[in-house]
Amino acid sequence: MEELLVKSAVGSWKQVIGRIDQGFLEANDEKLQKQVAPGKNRLLYLLGHLTAVHDRMFPLLGIGERLHPELDEAYISNPDRTLPDPVSVADLKKAWSEVNSGLIAAFEKLTPAEWLLKHTAVSEEDFAKDPSRNRISILLSRTNHASFHAGQAVLAK
């Protein structure tokens, strides 16, 4: 029963990432400079932001080392158009694909019991008090985060 529940959660992640993949990887450089609404984030910023946030999931879930910490300053710590884009569009698209395929490979190796272990940003004490601060909750909240920005990305024209 628990295998099927975990499979549903990982399946939901894959579905969201798959849809974002399609949109972003098809977008050319000009399209990626479009904003989702006047004065709001560029598509390129959202791509960088999601790549950096997902890259942080490796250490947060305790499933590996980060691949692209060079994206954080421009795409997490600062709003869009504060800093120059740190890498080329081609390299950012490559980073996005690397990070997400690395995550999915790691997700598929975790057992249900391992999904229920604590994530690395919570202490043993706090986790003992609240066992919902586990890996699967991070997976679900990052899936929602990706959906949130996917909804914005489709508005760019």
Next chain:
Amino acid sequence: MEELLVKSAVGSWKQVIGRIDQGFLEANDEKLQKQVAPGKNRLLYLLGHLTAVHDRMFPLLGIGERLHPELDEAYISNPDRTLPDPVSVADLKKAWSEVNSGLIAAFEKLTPAEWLLKHTAVSEEDFAKDPSRNRISILLSRTNHASFHAGQAVLAK
């Protein structure tokens, strides 16, 4: 173990709905007429759309009768500004709250085994071939759908 997995999925739904709640219920009539981006959906349309889609979850999950089928024509079957808004803003906010509190009450009664039963839009034969077409997958996909539109709603100004 399966209780904790289900609790995480229901918790993720509650978190997303709670955030949308805050934004929509605080918005006055004038704010709800704003579009998320020029020429795109009004906030009011998104509120109607999410209410109608969530109301459809009662029969889809086999957990109850619909409360507000009168919203479908304007907020699911047709794009924004095609039909007049079928109910007042106050009634729509009330419907949104009723639907979501009814769903949460029903969710909290389902056992893990019941979450893994088929939803009502899949046949017994198809479900036997693909057991992931269950209630929990609907919950996760509707959570993502709500997040998708929540990302758009925050852009309205």
